[in-house]
Amino acid sequence: MLQQAETHEEILNKLRKIVGNEWVSDFPEELLLYSYDMTEHPPSNPDFIVMPKSVEEIIEVVKLANEYKIPIVPFVTGNNIGGLTIPLKGGIVLDLKRMDRILHLNEDDMYIIIEPGVTFGHLKKFLKDTNFRYNYPNAPPFASVMANALLSGLNNLSLRYGCMSEVINGIEVVLPTGELVKIGTCMCWDKHWWGRGPQPDLLGLFINWQGMTGIVTKMALQVWPKKPFRDWKFILSNDLAKTYEIVRKLARSDIMNDILLMSVETIKMVLGIPYGQAVHLEGEPHWATTLDFSANTKKEYEAKWEFIKDTFKELKEVDPKAVLSSVQGAAKMYGQKFAEFTNLPFTIGSMLEYGGCTWVGTYMTTNIDTIVKGVKIAFDIIEKHGFEKCLYTRMMKGGHYFAFRFLLRFSKEEEEEVERMRKLNKELFENLYELGAFPYKTPAWAAEEIIKRCDPNWVNLMHKIKKTLDPNGIFNPGRWGVE
Amino acid sequence: MEKYEGPTDIFGIAIYSALTRKMEEDPEYRAFIENLNMNLIVELDYYPLMIKFEKDKFTITRDIEDPTVIVKINTQDFLDIVDGKSSIIRKFLGRKMKFKKGITKLFKVYKIFSKMM
Ligand SMILES: Cc1cc2nc3c(=O)[nH]c(=O)nc-3n(C[C@H](O)[C@H](O)[C@H](O)COP(=O)(O)OP(=O)(O)OC[C@H]3O[C@@H](n4cnc5c(N)ncnc54)[C@H](O)[C@@H]3O)c2cc1C
Numbered sequence: 250m251l252q253q254a255e256t257h258e259e260i261l262n263k264l265r266k267i268v269g270n271e272w273v274s275d276f277p278e279e280l281l282l283y284s285y286d287m288t289e290h291p292p293s294n295p296d297f298i299v300m301p302k303s304v305e306e307i308i309e310v311v312k313l314a315n316e317y318k319i320p321i322v323p324f325v326t327g328n329n330i331g332g333l334t335i336p337l338k339g340g341i342v343l344d345l346k347r348m349d350r351i352l353h354l355n356e357d358d359m360y361i362i363i364e365p366g367v368t369f370g371h372l373k374k375f376l377k378d379t380n381f382r383y384n385y386p387n388a389p390p391f392a393s394v395m396a397n398a399l400l401s402g403l404n405n406l407s408l409r410y411g412c413m414s415e416v417i418n419g420i421e422v423v424l425p426t427g428e429l430v431k432i433g434t435c436m437c438w439d440k441h442w443w444g445r446g447p448q449p450d451l452l453g454l455f456i457n458w459q460g461m462t463g464i465v466t467k468m469a470l471q472v473w474p475k476k477p478f479r480d481w482k483f484i485l486s487n488d489l490a491k492t493y494e495i496v497r498k499l500a501r502s503d504i505m506n507d508i509l510l511m512s513v514e515t516i517k518m519v520l521g522i523p524y525g526q527a528v529h530l531e532g533e534p535h536w537a538t539t540l541d542f543s544a545n546t547k548k549e550y551e552a553k554w555e556f557i558k559d560t561f562k563e564l565k566e567v568d569p570k571a572v573l574s575s576v577q578g579a580a581k582m583y584g585q586k587f588a589e590f591t592n593l594p595f596t597i598g599s600m601l602e603y604g605g606c607t608w609v610g611t612y613m614t615t616n617i618d619t620i621v622k623g624v625k626i627a628f629d630i631i632e633k634h635g636f637e638k639c640l641y642t643r644m645m646k647g648g649h650y651f652a653f654r655f656l657l658r659f660s661k662e663e664e665e666e667v668e669r670m671r672k673l674n675k676e677l678f679e680n681l682y683e684l685g686a687f688p689y690k691t692p693a694w695a696a697e698e699i700i701k702r703c704d705p706n707w708v709n710l711m712h713k714i715k716k717t718l719d720p721n722g723i724f725n726p727g728r729w730g731v732e
Numbered sequence: 733m734e735k736y737e738g739p740t741d742i743f744g745i746a747i748y749s750a751l752t753r754k755m756e757e758d759p760e761y762r763a764f765i766e767n768l769n770m771n772l773i774v775e776l777d778y779y780p781l782m783i784k785f786e787k788d789k790f791t792i793t794r795d796i797e798d799p800t801v802i803v804k805i806n807t808q809d810f811l812d813i814v815d816g817k818s819s820i821i822r823k824f825l826g827r828k829m830k831f832k833k834g835i836t837k838l839f840k841v842y843k844i845f846s847k848m849m
Pocket residue numbers: 322323324325326327328329330333334345365386387388389391392393394395396397398399400401402403404458459460461463464465466596597600725
């Protein structure tokens with residue numbers, strides 16, 4: 250407990266006054282729910298859960314937190330898989346789910362303005378009857394669109410547009426000291442959120458900071474025109490280097506929406522094979538690649554498809570058993586679960602069924618030798634610790650960088666297993682970092698490891714910025730080595 | 733959590749899922765499958781699989797025993813059929829799908845796969 254009982258009651262009453270009785274809780278059962286997530290990170294209890302409905306309420310809560318110097322952790326659904334909403338130092342978990350409006354779709358400049366609680370499910374439904382599409386993750390439909398963008402997520406148009414923070418046009422944000430600031434062209438005009446503009450770009454003060462520097466209350470995000478033709482193919486293969494080589498070639502061709510290169514174990518997990526049984530069996534293909542592309546005309550579609558087939562032939566020469574087929578065809582056999590690859594977002598059910606789910610997800614170089622080496626090293630480590638080798642990678646931004654990650658499920662019932670997973674993640678981090686792989690949605694422990702290894706002047710600057718914005722150190726403390 | 737009793741290899745899962753689904757959807761197909769009594773080996777170029785049809789049930793395994801029928805087909809040709817780019821008949825006539833044993837069961841094999849896909 251952070252405060253004396255009297256102070257606790259005092260804060261509780263003040264919070265109730267701000268947001269209303271029913272939107273504040275300090276019930277132990279409810280605090281417990283916010284104390285942990287699906288990952289191996291140790292739990293830590295908050296003191297209060299607060300669910301504001303408006304920007305004004307957030308500002309009042311922030312002022313109160315400054316007065317009592319209690320931490321605030323912004324939260325939407327806690328599905329970040331990095332332990333990022335676990336309140337390391339207690340305090341207030343500010344659950345933003347009630348702020349869930351899609352405020353505007355600008356069809357001229359192709360963006361939406363949303364509140365933090367808008368989920369992928371909401372957005373998909375909203376865009377269904379429009380001419381626009383968004384960029385979805387393989388995450389559950391109930392996760393936050395805004396948090397995904399703030400964390401530089403990797404979604405199914407990220408091969409075209411880069412990670413999700415790159416498609417933010419602007420934000421409205423409550424600073425740790427309670428001021429409300431607009432960033433992007435919206436700083437000049439309330440009705441123009443079309444871009445970050447040519448002014449100094451302050452957005453970086455809030456991206457990937459995990460709620461340490463501000464609570465974003467509105468965000469403009471790009472959307473893109475739907476294309477009349479869209480198709481998904483898949484490849485099964487054995488030769489990793491050659492498969493990766495054609496993946497890179499296709500990524501650089503500028504014709505693809507998305508390319509995922511996965512291990513066959515990942516496909517098995519997606520298909521619902523129970524925990525512990527998603528392993529590679531002798532004789533099976535090792536790698537599964539999904540290819541997503543779209544076109545404005547039939548002719549354009551056919552030309553793209555021809556290019557894909559020609560590129561595949563290069564793989565076939567080296568890996569004669571490699572096959573190229575359609576995701577829709579495979580879905581006829583495997584059923585709806587496989588078809589979900591064409592219909593993001595979706596919940597990989599069998600991934601979350603066992604209580605534990607984690608990853609070391611990284612962004613890294615696209616260098617072929619490095620990737621092949623990375624897979625080998627990581628597979629050895631995962632095997633050593635007795636988990637499933639579910640590799641799940643994505644080419645990013647026209648092939649400028651690569652998302653290299655594993656989806657690791659585990660059982661949370663056994664502390665020994667949780668501990669083994671911690672060790673595994675640490676080893677993965679250490680080995681992949683050596684290869685130039687940077688963990689995204691960086692867990693606190695990984696951030697501390699990075700800080701030990703990276704440019705100390707970067708660390709100093711980061712601390713200075715944090716101190717300037719958050720003099721009382723109340724916003725999500727304990728992250729990035731900042732107490 | 734539902735108990736999973738099917739195969740765990742990538743092609744076995746495909747055939748198991750499709751067969752199970754089709755049997756649920758189509759009672760006539762279910763009756764047909766449940767009355768088959770044979771060991772059908774599908775020799776893909778990755779690895780062979782056995783679909784063991786017994787009274788009222790079928791299982792898929794990678795342990796091959798007492799084959800009644802052996803069908804050899806490349807995975808790509810198999811997937812072309814699934815994709816609708818080709819058909820069982822065309823693959824058979826073009827010698828891309830060969831019966832190494834049990835050709836007399838040709839029509840049964842045809843019915844198993846054509847309905848399943
Ligand atoms: C099975 C599974 C698969 C996934 N696959 C993908 C994937 O393919 N690609 C991908 O990118 N992600 C993926 N994710 C991660 C996740 O879906 C996204 O990161 C998600 O959108 C985050 O939303 P959330 O509601 O979980 O955010 P939370 O976990 O609640 O918050 C995330 C972080 O953002 C901060 N935050 C939240 N709201 C605000 C705000 N308004 N202002 C400031 N800070 C804020 C929080 O403090 C925290 O640090 C996956 C998750 C799961 C469970």
